[in-house]
Amino acid sequence: MLRKSLLLCLFLAFWFAGGTSVFAQSPSVPVIKLPQLQKYLQSPSDTTYIINLWATWCKPCVEEIPHFEALQKQYAGKPVKVLLVSLDFAKDLDKKVIPFVQKRQLKSTVLLLDEPDYNSWIDAFDPAWSGALPATLFLNNAKQQRFFVEKPLTPALLQEYLSTKFSL
Template sequence: MKKWLIVFSLLSGFVQAETAIFSAQLPDLKNKIQAISQWKGKPMIVNFWATWCGPCREEIPEFIALQKQYAGKVQFIGIAIDEQKDVAAFSKQYGINYPILIGEANAMELMRKEGNQLGGLPFTAIYNAKGERIAIELGRLKKEKLENYLKELTRK
């Protein structure tokens, strides 16, 4: 019996880690709380970033283009580790076409739960339509590499 309790507790920890992103709720650019779970059901690309992060600034235009290319098939979500006013100005300047959520300490903890123990930016977690995390990338995610994930995730 003791052995089964240990196995169950280990499995419950794994399930919690895998679903942490879907239990998160963060404010959007209008300060309205958004549940990340609302986008479950299609592949998701969740990108943690900041306006002051050079590699983030490089990859965001590619994310914008890929969100447009895969509209209706994949959902990009940006979680900014930054001030709301800076993020709003940045989003407008770059023409970000996917949901942007504002995170501070909560987002840093969420990022750790999703596999980023170093707390570095940018950090991207990729989920399939079932909500299973299939990959994480710390640092700038090159468009070609992300496109390979997207092609696999959207293949019927």
């Protein structure tokens, strides 16, 4: 009895102290369909959305994610929102995407788009998009601003696009 009480006390102390072990919460990565993503694509708000399409298996995608994380931090408190939209298979959420997010301690919103028929939705981002990754959509519907780029982005390019195309 004393042993169970001691274990319970240790568990509770660790839990309330914010320990990071097997008891720590996994990051939330919602699996969504296109209609849920379209709320951002069609949002009438004056928020500039930077929607990066990536996958854990895409080396240039993985290399540019820290740039988006830095951007999210730089514009914290301003009407700018970074969305990292994974195009990994939904079946890989627990074994690839969530561990990826945990390992890199991503703070931006991460979503997994579960739409395996790419030809049915890539035009929603840009009719000229070939489907190659990485790809990024910069969007502010209130200001009628939209810019799509289908290549890896450097911090300098991100800043250039935001300052010249969106006056941020």
